[in-house]
Amino acid sequence: MSRNQRALNEPPSARLTHDEVIQLLGDLCIRLGFCLPPDEQQSLANTPPANIDQFTQAVFVAEGLGPVTSGDLYSAVRRHVTQAFFKHELETLQAEDPNYLADLEEIQNSRQAKAERLNF
Numbered sequence: 001m002s003r004n005q006r007a008l009n010e011p012p013s014a015r016l017t018h019d020e021v022i023q024l025l026g027d028l029c030i031r032l033g034f035c036l037p038p039d040e041q042q043s044l045a046n047t048p049p050a051n052i053d054q055f056t057q058a059v060f061v062a063e064g065l066g067p068v069t070s071g072d073l074y075s076a077v078r079r080h081v082t083q084a085f086f087k088h089e090l091e092t093l094q095a096e097d098p099n100y101l102a103d104l105e106e107i108q109n110s111r112q113a114k115a116e117r118l119n120f
Contacts, residue, residue: 018046020087022041034077036059036063044062052081
C-alpha cells in the first residue's frame with residue numbers, strides 16, 4: 001500500500017509540534033471552554049501524546065477530569081484533536097512529496113470511477 005493510500009485509510013499517528021499543540025489547546029479553550037492551566041499546556045506541548053486517543057485522554061487528565069471515553073464533551077474534544085492530527089499529517093506528507101495532493105486526487109478519482117462502474 002502506498003503512502004498516499006495509507007493516508008486515506010488510517011488515522012494519523014504522529015506527534016504534533018510544540019506550536020501545533022499550543023494552537024490546538026487554544027482552539028479547545030476558545031471553542032469549547034476547555035482551558036488548561038499554562039503548566040499543563042507546556043507539559044503537553046513539550047511531550048505530546050503520539051495519537052488521537054492518547055492526546056484526547058491527556059487533555060481530560062490535564063483538566064482534572066480523569067480518563068473519559070464517551071459523551072458529548074469527549075466527542076467534541078476528540079473531533080478537534082482529530083482535525084489537528086490530520087492537518088499535521090497532510091502538511092507532513094506535502095512537505096515530503098510536493099505531488100501528494102495530485103496523487104491523492106488521482107486515487108480518489110480512481111475509487112469514485114470504480115464505484116460508479118460497480119453501481120452501473
